[in-house]
Amino acid sequence: MRNADYLEKAEGLRPVLIEEKIRIKGRDEVLQNGDEVIYDLGNHYVGHLSISFSSIGRHFDAPFYFQIQFAEIKEEFDQDVDSYDGWIARSWIQEERVHIDVLPCTYEFARRYAFRYLKIKVLSVSENYSVKIDSIDLKAVSSANDSRLTHPEFCKEDELLDKVSLRTLHNCMQEVFEDGPKRDRRLWLGDLRLQALANYETYKNNDLVKRCLYLFAGTTLEDGKLSSNIFIEPEVECDYQSMFDYALFFINVLYGYYENTGDLETLKDLEPVCVRQHEILKNCFDENDVIDLDKCDRVFIDWNFSLDKTASGQAVYIYALKDLLKIEKILKKDTKDLEEEIVRKQAAAIKMFDESKGLFVSGKERQISYASQIWMILAGVIDMNKAKEILDRLEEHKDAIKLISPYAYHHYIQALIDAGETEKAYGKMHDYWDGMIKKGCDTFWEIYDPKDPDASPYGGLAVHSFCHAWSCTPTYFLRKYFVKKQS
Amino acid sequence: MRNADYLEKAEGLRPVLIEEKIRIKGRDEVLQNGDEVIYDLGNHYVGHLSISFSSIGRHFDAPFYFQIQFAEIKEEFDQDVDSYDGWIARSWIQEERVHIDVLPCTYEFARRYAFRYLKIKVLSVSENYSVKIDSIDLKAVSSANDSRLTHPEFCKEDELLDKVSLRTLHNCMQEVFEDGPKRDRRLWLGDLRLQALANYETYKNNDLVKRCLYLFAGTTLEDGKLSSNIFIEPEVECDYQSMFDYALFFINVLYGYYENTGDLETLKDLEPVCVRQHEILKNCFDENDVIDLDKCDRVFIDWNFSLDKTASGQAVYIYALKDLLKIEKILKKDTKDLEEEIVRKQAAAIKMFDESKGLFVSGKERQISYASQIWMILAGVIDMNKAKEILDRLEEHKDAIKLISPYAYHHYIQALIDAGETEKAYGKMHDYWDGMIKKGCDTFWEIYDPKDPDASPYGGLAVHSFCHAWSCTPTYFLRKYFVKKQS
Numbered sequence: 001m002r003n004a005d006y007l008e009k010a011e012g013l014r015p016v017l018i019e020e021k022i023r024i025k026g027r028d029e030v031l032q033n034g035d036e037v038i039y040d041l042g043n044h045y046v047g048h049l050s051i052s053f054s055s056i057g058r059h060f061d062a063p064f065y066f067q068i069q070f071a072e073i074k075e076e077f078d079q080d081v082d083s084y085d086g087w088i089a090r091s092w093i094q095e096e097r098v099h100i101d102v103l104p105c106t107y108e109f110a111r112r113y114a115f116r117y118l119k120i121k122v123l124s125v126s127e128n129y130s131v132k133i134d135s136i137d138l139k140a141v142s143s144a145n146d147s148r149l150t151h152p153e154f155c156k157e158d159e160l161l162d163k164v165s166l167r168t169l170h171n172c173m174q175e176v177f178e179d180g181p182k183r184d185r186r187l188w189l190g191d192l193r194l195q196a197l198a199n200y201e202t203y204k205n206n207d208l209v210k211r212c213l214y215l216f217a218g219t220t221l222e223d224g225k226l227s228s229n230i231f232i233e234p235e236v237e238c239d240y241q242s243m244f245d246y247a248l249f250f251i252n253v254l255y256g257y258y259e260n261t262g263d264l265e266t267l268k269d270l271e272p273v274c275v276r277q278h279e280i281l282k283n284c285f286d287e288n289d290v291i292d293l294d295k296c297d298r299v300f301i302d303w304n305f306s307l308d309k310t311a312s313g314q315a316v317y318i319y320a321l322k323d324l325l326k327i328e329k330i331l332k333k334d335t336k337d338l339e340e341e342i343v344r345k346q347a348a349a350i351k352m353f354d355e356s357k358g359l360f361v362s363g364k365e366r367q368i369s370y371a372s373q374i375w376m377i378l379a380g381v382i383d384m385n386k387a388k389e390i391l392d393r394l395e396e397h398k399d400a401i402k403l404i405s406p407y408a409y410h411h412y413i414q415a416l417i418d419a420g421e422t423e424k425a426y427g428k429m430h431d432y433w434d435g436m437i438k439k440g441c442d443t444f445w446e447i448y449d450p451k452d453p454d455a456s457p458y459g460g461l462a463v464h465s466f467c468h469a470w471s472c473t474p475t476y477f478l479r480k481y482f483v484k485k486q487s
Numbered sequence: 488m489r490n491a492d493y494l495e496k497a498e499g500l501r502p503v504l505i506e507e508k509i510r511i512k513g514r515d516e517v518l519q520n521g522d523e524v525i526y527d528l529g530n531h532y533v534g535h536l537s538i539s540f541s542s543i544g545r546h547f548d549a550p551f552y553f554q555i556q557f558a559e560i561k562e563e564f565d566q567d568v569d570s571y572d573g574w575i576a577r578s579w580i581q582e583e584r585v586h587i588d589v590l591p592c593t594y595e596f597a598r599r600y601a602f603r604y605l606k607i608k609v610l611s612v613s614e615n616y617s618v619k620i621d622s623i624d625l626k627a628v629s630s631a632n633d634s635r636l637t638h639p640e641f642c643k644e645d646e647l648l649d650k651v652s653l654r655t656l657h658n659c660m661q662e663v664f665e666d667g668p669k670r671d672r673r674l675w676l677g678d679l680r681l682q683a684l685a686n687y688e689t690y691k692n693n694d695l696v697k698r699c700l701y702l703f704a705g706t707t708l709e710d711g712k713l714s715s716n717i718f719i720e721p722e723v724e725c726d727y728q729s730m731f732d733y734a735l736f737f738i739n740v741l742y743g744y745y746e747n748t749g750d751l752e753t754l755k756d757l758e759p760v761c762v763r764q765h766e767i768l769k770n771c772f773d774e775n776d777v778i779d780l781d782k783c784d785r786v787f788i789d790w791n792f793s794l795d796k797t798a799s800g801q802a803v804y805i806y807a808l809k810d811l812l813k814i815e816k817i818l819k820k821d822t823k824d825l826e827e828e829i830v831r832k833q834a835a836a837i838k839m840f841d842e843s844k845g846l847f848v849s850g851k852e853r854q855i856s857y858a859s860q861i862w863m864i865l866a867g868v869i870d871m872n873k874a875k876e877i878l879d880r881l882e883e884h885k886d887a888i889k890l891i892s893p894y895a896y897h898h899y900i901q902a903l904i905d906a907g908e909t910e911k912a913y914g915k916m917h918d919y920w921d922g923m924i925k926k927g928c929d930t931f932w933e934i935y936d937p938k939d940p941d942a943s944p945y946g947g948l949a950v951h952s953f954c955h956a957w958s959c960t961p962t963y964f965l966r967k968y969f970v971k972k973q974s
Contacts, residue, residue: 058726058727059718059724059726059727060718060721061671061673061718061726062575062576062578062579062670062671063576063578063579064578065576065577065578087614088549088613089549089550089552089611089612089613089614090552090610090611091549091550091551091552091586091610091611091612091613092549092550096584096586097583097584099578099583099598101598101599101720102720102721103721104721111586111588112588123577123578124576124577124578125576125578126575126576126578127574127576183549184548184549186548231546231547231548233588233589234589234590234591237546239545239546239548240545240546
């Protein structure tokens, strides 16, 4: 289903990308068959590359054939790309093979890459010449406007955490909020929600949030249900996959947008999309107001395949409905049914609390997980004191299913803050994200499990995104909650 | 050394390439990871390719990564390219790997290829889509003007031989007479001489011959000595290699050009270049007027590494001087010294004839080869009857060093004709070139040894040129000498 009006509004908000030009002087190496060189650009960039090559020796008399690999983190170069056999397409790995027919030549790569490092390997030159790299030119692109940034006087550790978060957000802000500029380069609702939060505190490109809302609203699945993600090229089209939690988050993103901009017209214009999600997704519950996962599209929550999503799914629904209620009140709609439903769904949620364990349990197996507790707190199902107790107790419960994605960690930090555990939130935030910083990252990653840094839900690190929007939120937390901690 | 006047004249003669558009409809294959398809264009072409791809299935959600290989003959696909380790650069092998970020897409390859067959292998698509080839578009290019062609009423066998020869010449005629459009894509004097001969009988693009003469004259080695070959890009520059026989052939090409065009102005303009070659190369002889190979640059003659080039080198010199004498007479120069020198060099050549064997012998080892006899005949060192006897005797001499390149076979056919053995020449021509036709060629090859079809002076068939100018001359022989044999 396409809504031309919404899509036109989205198109009208397409940002002009801001370009930054970076030139790296070539080194004096003389490259022959089999030689490899690595260039380090000193930071993570997203953009278009050109390399100026020249030949030395006798006249250039046969094509120059080289391989180039781009890496966000240096460890990508250690991956055996040819043996990669994961379910994520190998085509995401940033590598090219190029023939150049005449040297000297400034070769412009047609594609956009996300990288800090590049490795060039000479596959073939003739016996009569060698190759020299004269310069590497990068046109880095982003729709994030650095001049909009404030620079709070952070303590040193916070400054670094803020900087890496900002770089992550900056490089994911392109013509849409992309999930990752290496992969999938695509607009996902779950990522958008966190990017929007970070954006309000930093680059304040609120029109980009608005554009993304209109893109989701403009192309939906058959019954008006929102897809989890949107393709922009060759034309705007939603993916076939819907996710229960992501569809609901449209409500939260719209409400957050209104809260931060006061743009009542957009709120009014897009409210029907929220109402439609509610109409569809309320059918995912049984007669006891408990979510029935068999009636739902996938509930994402985290990249943990063993996680039971009953409790967290229930909570996300309440979390979204509470923002829908706020929207309906602003628009002076009748909210009686909605309020009653929230009460019923909360009551059903409370029943998932196991008094003997002092924790929420999820599903028939009564699984205990971080995610279940976190989402029940975020949904405001329980009061602050109880939330605090739960979060303390969780740490003693060694068998609790842990979090693995930065996306899930974001919600943990938010839950700690909501529970009034601000100090602890600050510490946990540093513990987790500093783990990536200690590994030398310029941008935060799609996946980071401190206990198992090489874990991959995709079957190989080579296809991982190491600049991933959903891990950019330390800048949001720092600026919104911890800025007074400055030294 | 550069001569701006000559180079300007060459540039003024740069041809406009004639384009032919070929469209091949894609087949209905649905391509997934690892799938390979081969397209046969039905003829050998030189040009620029674009392929239109589309995706089927769910939305295109990850780059499409494919490999493409181009082949002049299908056997190239059987070569293990990755293990190729010959001295000719691997970069000549026509293969690319390409990522496409958005489908549908018409992908335009930046380079020019020479091929009949193309093989596409899908290196990676996602699980959500497959790829379809919608069409393949080729813009074939050549400076050969087909409308200039006459079509004699050949018998069927000659027609085919003529057709393949013409295609070879046609596809090597680009902005210069290239040796081969796959490899080296470059102007070589030895190839130019044969191409010019074929051109006068066929496409009659005499300005292209003139342009190539000016290119050679415009950029020479330090003392005015001609290089064996010229680079056109990034700017006109001669190669560092000079070859004794190729440098001399400039004289023959210039005289042939004058003979076919009557262009006295060009003859006058370029005569000093001929004189300079003579001045330089006469120093390659000892006090007995015998060539001293240690004083010469390489003498090419054939791709046979065991060939002794004393006799053939001596003969090529005489062959060139005889055309120089004609030029000097036309230009009314004093030719006394030149005539005397020819007599002395011929006398020295005659001494290489071994009366007991009835054949010319070459070098200290008194080597007997086809090449030595052929060149002595072409140089007119002996009379027609003796030439005939020699050529007959040669066939009985089983140990005689054979010919391996079509270039050398050309001279064998010409020697037979010069010796009045027209019938035999016709038969030998068919025997040799029909061998390639029987293997299904569209164009004649750089290397063809009927006794050892897989022989490679380069270390692998993958880098061979299968459309090579120096093997295009059957059309010259047919049209100049055998056209009356029509059925």
